[in-house]
Amino acid sequence: MRALLRRLGVYVLAAWVAITVSFLLPRVVPGNPVAGAIARAQSSGICNAYCIKAIEEQLGFNIHTSIWTQYVQYLGNLVHGNLGFSWSENANVTSLILSYLPWTLGLLGVATILSFLAGTVIGVVMAWRRGSLVEWLLPAATFFQAIPYFFLALVLVLIFGQTGSILHWFPSLYGYDIYGVDPGMNLPYIGSVLQHAVLPAATVILASMGGFILSMRNQMVTTMDEDFVLVARAKGLRNSRVVWYAARNALLPCVSNFSVAISLVVAGQILVEIVFNYPGIGYHLYGALGALDYTLVQGIFVVITLVVLAANLLADVVYVLIDPRARQEA
Amino acid sequence: MTINTPTIAESTPAMGPTTRGARAIRLPRSPKVIAGVVILIVFALVAIIGGWIAPYSPNLTNESWVQHVLVAGTGPGTHIPADYYPLPLPPSPSHWLGTTVFAQDVWSQLLVSTQATVAVGLLAAAMSTVLSIIVGVTAGYLGGGADEGLSLVGNVFLAIPGLPLLIVLADYVPSAGTSIFLVSLIIAITAWAYSSRVLRAQTLSLRNRDFVEAARVSGEGRFRIIVVEVLPNLIPIVAASFLFTTLYAIGAYVAISFLGLAGSPTSSPPGLWNWGNMLRETFASDAVRGGWWWWWLPPGLCIAVLGTGLALLNFGIDEFINPRLRAEGLSRKAARRLGITRRPKLGLTPVVRRPALKVDTTTHELGTP
Numbered sequence: 033m034r035a036l037l038r039r040l041g042v043y044v045l046a047a048w049v050a051i052t053v054s055f056l057l058p059r060v061v062p063g064n065p066v067a068g069a070i071a072r073a074q075s076s077g078i079c080n081a082y083c084i085k086a087i088e089e090q091l092g093f094n095i096h097t098s099i100w101t102q103y104v105q106y107l108g109n110l111v112h113g114n115l116g117f118s119w120s121e122n123a124n125v126t127s128l129i130l131s132y133l134p135w136t137l138g139l140l141g142v143a144t145i146l147s148f149l150a151g152t153v154i155g156v157v158m159a160w161r162r163g164s165l166v167e168w169l170l171p172a173a174t175f176f177q178a179i180p181y182f183f184l185a186l187v188l189v190l191i192f193g194q195t196g197s198i199l200h201w202f203p204s205l206y207g208y209d210i211y212g213v214d215p216g217m218n219l220p221y222i223g224s225v226l227q228h229a230v231l232p233a234a235t236v237i238l239a240s241m242g243g244f245i246l247s248m249r250n251q252m253v254t255t256m257d258e259d260f261v262l263v264a265r266a267k268g269l270r271n272s273r274v275v276w277y278a279a280r281n282a283l284l285p286c287v288s289n290f291s292v293a294i295s296l297v298v299a300g301q302i303l304v305e306i307v308f309n310y311p312g313i314g315y316h317l318y319g320a321l322g323a324l325d326y327t328l329v330q331g332i333f334v335v336i337t338l339v340v341l342a343a344n345l346l347a348d349v350v351y352v353l354i355d356p357r358a359r360q361e362a
Numbered sequence: 363m364t365i366n367t368p369t370i371a372e373s374t375p376a377m378g379p380t381t382r383g384a385r386a387i388r389l390p391r392s393p394k395v396i397a398g399v400v401i402l403i404v405f406a407l408v409a410i411i412g413g414w415i416a417p418y419s420p421n422l423t424n425e426s427w428v429q430h431v432l433v434a435g436t437g438p439g440t441h442i443p444a445d446y447y448p449l450p451l452p453p454s455p456s457h458w459l460g461t462t463v464f465a466q467d468v469w470s471q472l473l474v475s476t477q478a479t480v481a482v483g484l485l486a487a488a489m490s491t492v493l494s495i496i497v498g499v500t501a502g503y504l505g506g507g508a509d510e511g512l513s514l515v516g517n518v519f520l521a522i523p524g525l526p527l528l529i530v531l532a533d534y535v536p537s538a539g540t541s542i543f544l545v546s547l548i549i550a551i552t553a554w555a556y557s558s559r560v561l562r563a564q565t566l567s568l569r570n571r572d573f574v575e576a577a578r579v580s581g582e583g584r585f586r587i588i589v590v591e592v593l594p595n596l597i598p599i600v601a602a603s604f605l606f607t608t609l610y611a612i613g614a615y616v617a618i619s620f621l622g623l624a625g626s627p628t629s630s631p632p633g634l635w636n637w638g639n640m641l642r643e644t645f646a647s648d649a650v651r652g653g654w655w656w657w658w659l660p661p662g663l664c665i666a667v668l669g670t671g672l673a674l675l676n677f678g679i680d681e682f683i684n685p686r687l688r689a690e691g692l693s694r695k696a697a698r699r700l701g702i703t704r705r706p707k708l709g710l711t712p713v714v715r716r717p718a719l720k721v722d723t724t725t726h727e728l729g730t731p
Contacts, residue, residue, distance in 0.1 A: 043521055046517075049522065178609065178670045179662070180665055180666075182620060186658060195651045197651075250680065253686055254687070291520060292520065299523060302525060303621075332526075333529070333530045340521070
């Protein structure tokens with residue numbers, strides 16, 4: 033329990049750092065983000081004097097309160113779930129992000145879990161059958177690991193996407209058929225969502241699996257040299273059982289490295305969403321960047337950080353559950 | 363890209379106090395390592411001379427380099443004045459990789475872009491490595507409160523997702539894209555934590571070895587012990603994390619360029635030509651839907667191939683650090699010649715110290731040190 037609490041402390045601190053960074057950046061960076069934001073908002077014709085004042089207040093300009101007061105106010109707003117107002121979308125940032133979040137979390141969750149499971153199994157097989165044909169997967173995994181997610185997404189669109197030029201199997205734009213179905217709990221909508229998720233999920237899985245394969249394989253190779261595996265073997269246990277023992281132990285470091293992996297997967301998925309116009313957080317981050325909507329950018333940054341921290345915490349809990357040593361300590 | 367050096371933290375380097383001057387990393391001469399080195403050399407060369415051998419300036423536009431297609435319903439026979447839209451040209455002898463929709467030469471852009479991409483990758487990795495050595499080794503060697511504090515900072519940075527932080531930083535420093543130094547610095551800030559954690563763990567295990575103890579007893583200063591006794595033994599790990607960080611930095615640079623945060627070459631002040639910017643332009647022009655593969659495939663493939671090269675070289679270093687990973691540097695035939703079975707054999711992973719030379723068959727049967 034103590035170890036878990038310690039990790040929780042780190043995450044709370046990380047969240048605080050991220051929040052503070054997003055508060056301080058517009059206030060300490062040279063140059064005036066307000067001018068750019070106002071120009072942008074005015075070009076879309078909705079920025080009157082009140083709008084200018086609102087923008088200035090959000091970015092901390094021309095208001096005659098100390099930065100400390102602003103900071104306290106900012107934190108207070110956050111606690112109440114208020115992330116400010118987005119002028120490009122003309123809506124509350126919190127409600128906007130809540131509407132993006134299911135798309136991102138759904139894709140991220142399913143893709144990461146599938147990729148982790150498949151990658152781990154392949155890594156085990158690769159370590160076990162070293163020197164066999166499976167070994168040829170190694171360079172392939174390396175190659176996929178080195179490809180940027182969004183580039184892989186473009187390649188998949190080219191080959192399988194309906195906007196591509198070869199197979200036209202899967203839809204490659206938007207989260208569902210925005211012309212053909214009504215969002216809601218109806219079958220055509222759900223079918224359409226699933227269909228549209230195929231290519232983005234495939235991209236994230238393919239691009240992230242290489243890393244899981246390689247790390248599991250290396251761990252497994254190292255673990256298979258341990259004495260306990262030799263003992264298991266000498267006792268005459270079935271091969272599958274011996275592999276299971278080794279794999280269980282090799283898995284531990286992989287789970288504890290999950291935090292590095294997940295933040296790379298999240299980074300990759302942001303770009304994948306952009307390629308597919310998939311209506312999650314990443315795609316809207318792209319839009320917010322283009323519209324110089326700093327409030328929305330910051331809100332998304334804070335929320336992505338919180339999501340990643342939550343995933344880390346989840347991985348830590350899983351670690352405690354599967355590692356008897358950690359469990360004993362806890 | 364994902365973590366590819368996870369074994370480092372757990373494995374002990376196969377070396378003790380080495381004799382001075384003989385600390386070069388002897389990489390296993392496997393095909394993987396050779397391929398990795400060759401790829402890196404080629405890209406390094408292109409990065410250096412790319413600007414000179416490029417046939418055209420990457421910004422040069424030429425009306426005759428695109429095909430002008432009449433917009434339907436305009437021009438002769440209608441009341442509307444003729445309107446044309448441009449179509450890029452496929453590869454030809456005069457344009458090896460065809461042209462862009464902006465009537466520019468793709469091959470020239472690719473060559474010129476190599477420089478900034480590789481430079482940012484290396485510089486950011488160098489900065490991040492220096493930072494991670496300072497933090498990681500200090501934390502590991504000093505221990506106590508300093509360790510607690512530095513590790514906490516590292517863990518916090520590790521927990522905050524890198525790219526989103528990078529996006530926010532780059533978004534507020536719009537001039538970052540115009541300077542290799544600035545953009546590298548920003549990337550390095552988000553990249554050092556993982557290496558620092560690995561280095562700390564290793565320093566921790568080195569700290570109590572006899573040779574360090576001996577140096578301490580003989581009255582050497584703390585700084586001298588770190589630099590002369592500890593650091594040289596961390597070189598393989600530093601090298602591995604340098605390669606890993608280069609891979610990450612290139613990915614990060616390409617990603618923020620793709621998002622348009624590193625300045626475009628046509629904006630003012632002009633950003634640097636890099637593969638991410640090329641991909642951004644292709645994406646904004648819908649090159650995939652247009653079927654203009656010659657424009658968008660090359661920069662992406664370059665990233666992938668360069669990244670593969672870095673990762674392959676990393677395998678070599680991994681195998682150097684962790685001998686258990688080493689045996690598959692052998693070809694099937696070579697292994698048989700040396701009398702090593704490559705079947706899975708528990709507890710008896712074949713280990714070969716110098717694959718090219720004769721191996722004493724008794725040592726590898728005994729397992730690893």
